[in-house]
Amino acid sequence: MLTRLDRKIIRVISQELPLEERPFKLLAAKIGIGEKMLLERVRFYKKNDILRKYAVALNHLKVGFRYNAMAAWNMPAKYVQEAGAIMASFPQVSHCYERKRGKDWNYNLYAMIHTRSKRGCLEAARAIAKKTDCKDYQLLFSTYEYKKSAAQL
Amino acid sequence: MNRLNALDKRILNRLQEDIEFVATPWKAMAGDLGIAEQLLLERIKALKKKGIIRRISATFNTLKIGFASTLVAVKAAPSKVDQVAQRINAYKEVTHNYKRNARYNLWFTLVAKDKHSISRIIKQIKQDQTIDQLLDLPATKLFKIDVKFPL
Structure with missing residues (x-):
């Protein structure tokens, strides 16, 4: 089961991944946990198919898929x-x-x-x-x- | 359509796969692409500015985190379809909303924290006098979710 902390993490990482050298450190600070713990949780979500994808959302029209x-x-x-x-x-x-x-x-x-x-x-x-x-x-x-x-x- | 150069295409193809779950994911990605981290970040910023990149973030299996979702089709009078669409858009639970060329001419998806919220929103939307008919089409089986645009 997901805890309240998991829900908070999920909300925060559903938002933009910062374009900075240590993006997870910044997100972890927002959540109030350490960078290492955040990365561990993200790997756990991925392994358990809770996290589908940590990737880009493109504007498909603008890349030619009209x-x-x-x-x-x-x-x-x-x-x-x-x-x-x-x-x-x-x-x-x-x-x-x-x-x-x-x-x-x-x-x-x-x-x-x-x-x-x-x-x-x-x-x-x-x-x-x-x-x-x-x-x-x-x-x-x-x-x-x-x-x-x-x-x- | 925007012209994309060869590097932008490589970056966008790579960004459509998972980032690495490490402390310095941009550095790792730049290494894969054989470019400097600074250049990668600059290109991504430029692609965002042009609106080619909507966002880079985690997406979740909504079922596994306990959320409910459905697809809804609506028959709206052709002259009123824009207005109906705007009213539907106002719900934050509405994630996608498209006009389509069919007798059901408006199609939207709902993602909410539980089934009850979905029913409540559908009930509210149904009260709109300009809507003739509404279909609630929840998924019973998932075969694929993988949005990818090879560039």
Whole structure:
């Protein structure tokens, strides 16, 4: 279980890593612990899959990945496991989840596709359709980004 | 689109992997890249200024730290979709919010400290008269989270 101190650490390291020689020393001071202890906790979180990634978040539009589409699939339950693994194997797919179906929205498997061209999104979706042998899907292109931020933990 | 030089691309590719969990991670990274730490930090600052780098920070497995999350789809009148989106944005628990070309035209993700908070926010948003219908689509299985843009 995570302690109150862990929660504090998690909140602080969810914020910017300082661009200074000893960034963890600065963050540790904010938390009120030593640099060594902070590094130990970070390694522990990583090892236990609590920390997913300690890395950059890019503005994908500004690095040329201008198209993103959410592909929603109506996948028979018995194929979900296999199809999810196939979707996950595509480098263009950043997120893939099985989700509850909606009342008038009969889709249960979702893949977020990021590409440099619109054609790239269409082709990735088509390739997935072929590999999973599932033609019942919708490709929802994002036409405006209202918000993209880190979760406030 | 911004022009990125070869060094910037190498730096950005490296930054998309975990930093090293050592006292001097920038020095370690600069060593990997074969450049001076000062140059690395300068380039990162410049890339931040241009808005190419949003942030460098830790991201967590929200489930493992006890948080709840969901994906929500909303049908909003096309003429009102901007207004509805702004009202939804006001919640700090809303992390992503996109207009999409579908009958459900607004899609957002919620991350909150527990399931109860999620239900409460959805209930509040549902009261918006300009929203026709709303779908709460919580994940039941995760197959992949790995956001990477090879440059």
